[in-house]
Amino acid sequence: MPLSATTRIALVVDDHETVRQAIASLLEGEFDQFLEAGDGAEALSQLSQEPDVAMIFLDLNMPGMGGQELLSRLRTRGCEVPVLVISGDPDLSAVVDAMRLGAVDFVPKPFQPEIVLRKVRSILADRATRSENQRLRNLLSGGLAPFSLLGNSLAMRQLLPSLQKLASSPATVLVNGESGTGKEMAARALHSLGPRAAEPFAVVDCGALTPTVIESELFGHERGSFTGAHARKAGLFLSAGKGTVFLDEIGELPLEVQAKLLRVLQERQVRPVGMEAWFPLESRVVAATNRDLAEEVRAGRFRQDLFYRLNVVRLEMPPLRKRLEDLPILIQHFLVKHALPGRPEPTITDSELRKLTQYRWPGNVRELENAIERAVNLADSSRLRAEDILPEDWNDEPPSELPMESSPPPGGGNSGTATSALKLVDIEKHAILEALRRTGGSRRQAARILGIGEATLYRKLKDYGTHAAEA
Numbered sequence: 001m002p003l004s005a006t007t008r009i010a011l012v013v014d015d016h017e018t019v020r021q022a023i024a025s026l027l028e029g030e031f032d033q034f035l036e037a038g039d040g041a042e043a044l045s046q047l048s049q050e051p052d053v054a055m056i057f058l059d060l061n062m063p064g065m066g067g068q069e070l071l072s073r074l075r076t077r078g079c080e081v082p083v084l085v086i087s088g089d090p091d092l093s094a095v096v097d098a099m100r101l102g103a104v105d106f107v108p109k110p111f112q113p114e115i116v117l118r119k120v121r122s123i124l125a126d127r128a129t130r131s132e133n134q135r136l137r138n139l140l141s142g143g144l145a146p147f148s149l150l151g152n153s154l155a156m157r158q159l160l161p162s163l164q165k166l167a168s169s170p171a172t173v174l175v176n177g178e179s180g181t182g183k184e185m186a187a188r189a190l191h192s193l194g195p196r197a198a199e200p201f202a203v204v205d206c207g208a209l210t211p212t213v214i215e216s217e218l219f220g221h222e223r224g225s226f227t228g229a230h231a232r233k234a235g236l237f238l239s240a241g242k243g244t245v246f247l248d249e250i251g252e253l254p255l256e257v258q259a260k261l262l263r264v265l266q267e268r269q270v271r272p273v274g275m276e277a278w279f280p281l282e283s284r285v286v287a288a289t290n291r292d293l294a295e296e297v298r299a300g301r302f303r304q305d306l307f308y309r310l311n312v313v314r315l316e317m318p319p320l321r322k323r324l325e326d327l328p329i330l331i332q333h334f335l336v337k338h339a340l341p342g343r344p345e346p347t348i349t350d351s352e353l354r355k356l357t358q359y360r361w362p363g364n365v366r367e368l369e370n371a372i373e374r375a376v377n378l379a380d381s382s383r384l385r386a387e388d389i390l391p392e393d394w395n396d397e398p399p400s401e402l403p404m405e406s407s408p409p410p411g412g413g414n415s416g417t418a419t420s421a422l423k424l425v426d427i428e429k430h431a432i433l434e435a436l437r438r439t440g441g442s443r444r445q446a447a448r449i450l451g452i453g454e455a456t457l458y459r460k461l462k463d464y465g466t467h468a469a470e471a
Contacts, residue, residue: 008124008456009050011035013043013070014059014086019109023057023086026113029459030120031055040065044073053081055123058103060087060094068094071101082123086111149185150333151326155318159186166313167194172265174250174310175288177317180366183288184248186317190286191244199243202236202283207252214257215273218245219264225274237270240283250310251291251302262306285310320361320368327356330365334372335384344382346375355386432460 010031012020015038024034035050037043039062047053060067071083085098088109095106105119149160166173167190175183184203191201204217212226220235236245247253253261264270265285269278287310296302320327331353335346361367375388432446439445447457 007032007052008054009033009035009052010055010057011037011043011046011050011053011081012057013037013040013062013067014057015039015062016059019059019086023116026116027120030117030124032454039063040067040070040073043070047079047081054127055120056081056083058083058085058087058098060085060089060098068097068101071098071103075102082127084116084119084123086116149182149189150329151323152329153318153323153325155323156326159315159318162315163189164193166190166315167192169194169313170284172284172310172312173286173315174293174313175286175315175317176293177288177290178319178364179290180364181317181319182365183290183317184246186315187244187246187286187288191246191284196243196284199283200240201244201246202240203246203248204236205248207249211254211257214253215260218257219260219270220272222272222274225272229274233272235270235272237264237281237283238272238279242282244284244286247285247287249289250287251289251293251296255301255303258303258306262303262309265306265309320364324357327368328353330368331356331372334369335376337369338373338376340376346379346382346384348384352384352386356389359390432457 008031010024010027010033012023012034013036014020014023017036017038020034020036024036027034031054035046035053037046041064043056043058044065058067058070067085067087074081074083083098083103085095085103085106086109087095087098087106089095099106104123107116107119149156149163163186173187173190175186177183188201191197204214206214209217215221216226216229216233216235218235218237220233220238221229223229223232247261264281267278268281270281271278293302293307293311297304297307331348335348339345363370371389371391375384379385379388436443436446443454443457443461447454
C-alpha cells in the first residue's frame, strides 16, 4: 500500500535487534512506520529506498560503518533529517563529534523512556515548525497566501470548496462578513482561481467616496461633464475589461447610485457620466458588505431589486471567534510574515496560544495580524506571550462567543457550554470528532481531512478516552 503524504517514518540504526525493537515499541504512537538497519551501510540503503524519513535514531559503535561515518556521509549529501544519537559509548568525545557532524541531540544507554519521548516530541515539533515556516515563506514570496483564508477549521473547509466552484462561474457574488474577516481576500481568490486571473482586479470602496465621485469611479465620465472633469475617464467597469470589479462595502452606496448600478447589472452595459453611448460590460462583479442587506432593505436604505441582483450567490466569511482552531496557523503565518531581519525568529508556546482563544477578537483576522506585528516589533523577547499580543484591557472583555459550528460536542452536556471559552484541546477534540462524523467513522479519511497521520489521530483519540479509538 503506498504511503500517504502525512505518513511519518523513523529509521532506527543499531547493531542490536533488541534495542531497535525497544525504540520502535516505545515510539509507536509517534511514528507510522519504522525502518531498521544494523549498520551505517544498511542505513544508507534504506534511505535511498525511502528518502522521506522524519527522524533517525543512531548508535555510534557498530561493526562495519559506524555512526560517525554515517553522519559524515549524510552531511556530505546535504541530508537534513534530524538524528538523535542513542549510544552507550562512555567516551563523550565521540558524542561531541557526532553533534558537530549534525546530530541534533543525545540520549545515553540504557535510555529512560520518558527522556527519549520528550526529546523526540521536541525535535519533531521543531522540524514541523521549520517546515511550516519555509512553506509560508514560499507562499509569501509568491504572493499566494491569502491570510484570512488559511485554516483547517470546519468553517474554512466549507468555504474553500465554494470559492473553488464559483471561481469559474460568471455569477455575481455577495460576500458577507464582519470587518476584518477577509472579504476582499475571498473576492481575490474568486478572481485568481478562475479564468479571469490574468485580467485586472479593480477595487472600489463604496463608503469612502461621494456620490459624484463614485459614479465617475464606477462608470467613467466624459471630459467637461462636471466641474473638475478635465479629461475622459473610462471607469472601473470598463477599465477592468474581462476581469473582476470588487465593490467593497456595497451597503454604503448612496440610493441614487444604487439605481444606476442596478441598470448596469441588468443591461450588462455601462454609460459613462456625460455620454450618450453605452458600452458592453464584460467584467464580473463581486460585492461585499458587513451589513445585513435584508435589514437595510426593510429600513429603506437599500434597494430591494438591487439586493436580489447582487445576492445571486452569497458567501459568509466566518468571524475569527468561530474558527479559533485556525489561530495557530494564522499566528504562525503572521510571525513569519512580520519577522524582523537580523533578529531571532519569533515563537509562541501552546500555553500562550490557549490564552489567545479566550479573547473575542472583535477586529477578526485583521486585528490579529496588527497585534502580531506590534508584538514582534515591541516585545522584549522573541518568545511572545499572550500579554504582548492582546490589548492591555483584554481581561475586561466579555467571554468569547464560541458556538460550535455544527452539532454540540459528542458526549452530551448542556448546549449552553458551547458559548464558554474553549481551550485548544477542546477545539482540537471537536474538530477530530467532527471529521470522524463527516467520514462515517473512517480514521483514514478523517486523518486526511485534518492533515495528520492516522497513527497520530489514533493516539489523540486514545488520549481523549473516546470509544471512537476502537472504531
